[in-house]
């Protein structure tokens with residue numbers, strides 16, 4: 024019965040061939056460092072799920088952001104857990120993505136024909152850091168406020184266009200409700216969309232080109 | 243690793259993988275349900291006697307609207323809810339107090355002097371002076387509050403849902 028159902032679906036959806044292409048790939052002899060890309064993917068999904076849950080109670084307005092976070096932490100059942108996972112997962116994701124980059128760098132996995140995998144990886148790293156930067160403001164506490172004041176001031180030192188960049192980031196000359204709202208939008212819509220699409224490209228390339236082997240004396 | 247007769251390496255990894263996923267799914271999934279339901283599970287029990295002032299200021303046999311507000315905490319915000327009650331003094335010492343919330347779908351009823359009925363503007367529900375149903379879609383008479391009189395002052399017992 025179950026077999027028949029599976030066969031029916033498989034014939035139409037091509038589940039077996041998806042499985043064969045995506046999971047049943049030939050890989051060279053690898054080590055634990057090669058798990059970090061999958062770990063990055065897992066953390067991205069985990070951040071996505073916990074982030075969606077946080078938006079149930081979080082309000083991106085200067086009047087309510089801080090209080091809504093306090094509410095999540097102190098009153099919502101398991102709010103501390105959901106926020107805790109999102110909070111520590113964010114730091115962990117930056118770390119894991121970075122070490123994943125180091126591993127591909129030290130194993131020279133960025134060389135022909137994997138240049139585009141590396142370049143899409145660069146986009147992923149920058150977008151991941153962008154997630155950290157925009158997410159940091161959202162609790163709207165003292166640390167968030169001043170970190171963003173400083174963080175948006177830094178591009179202000181670029182010659183000529185600096186002040187303009189700062190006011191684009193802030194949505195005006197000062198940190199305000201507009202800053203919070205646009206950081207929120209970038210944090211939950213723009214960057215996740217960029218990351219999701221780029222992960223698609225990145226993994227397509229990984230599957231298409233196969234994993235590189237660990238460099239040996241012949242390389 | 244020598245081949246085990248009981249299980250291949252691949253089966254072992256599949257089982258462990260599925261097991262770990264199930265455990266992690268439960269650890270995150272069950273709290274997530276509680277997280278979503280949280281506000282609905284909160285019991286906000288507010289029971290109190292609300293003072294409506296001296297009984298004698300209410301005219302005899304004429305429903306008089308008394309309004310008051312109660313502040314309630316909803317999440318991170320205090321929300322002020324208004325209440326309206328009709329005080330119907332039936333004798334020197336006797337009084338009945340009705341909620342102005344229509345028992346149909348919670349619009350607020352008004353006392354219409356001309357027809358001597360409470361009329362709901364939403365679906366034309368009519369209630370008699372004692373709260374009984376006259377006509378309309380409402381399933382039950384107007385809700386009535388428990389009252390007490392202390393030193394000539396009227397109180398009603400308010401239970402907040």
Ligand code: HEM
Pocket residue numbers: 056057058059060061063064067120121123124127132133137140141142143144145147148151218222225226229233234235236
């Ligand atoms: C959200 C962030 C990222 C995710 C989800 C991700 C995911 C993955 C996965 C699943 C693999 C398969 C092999 C492995 O796991 O080691 C991989 C390979 C690779 N990644 Fe990433 N990655 C991310 C960021 C980066 C960054 C920042 C770089 C470098 C700038 C990078 C460069 C590469 C390269 C060159 C490969 C090919 C490795 C090979 O063929 O041996 N990735 N990535």
Ligand code: FES
Pocket residue numbers: 344345346347348349362363364365366367378379380
């Ligand atoms: S709500 Fe009053 S008649 Fe429908």
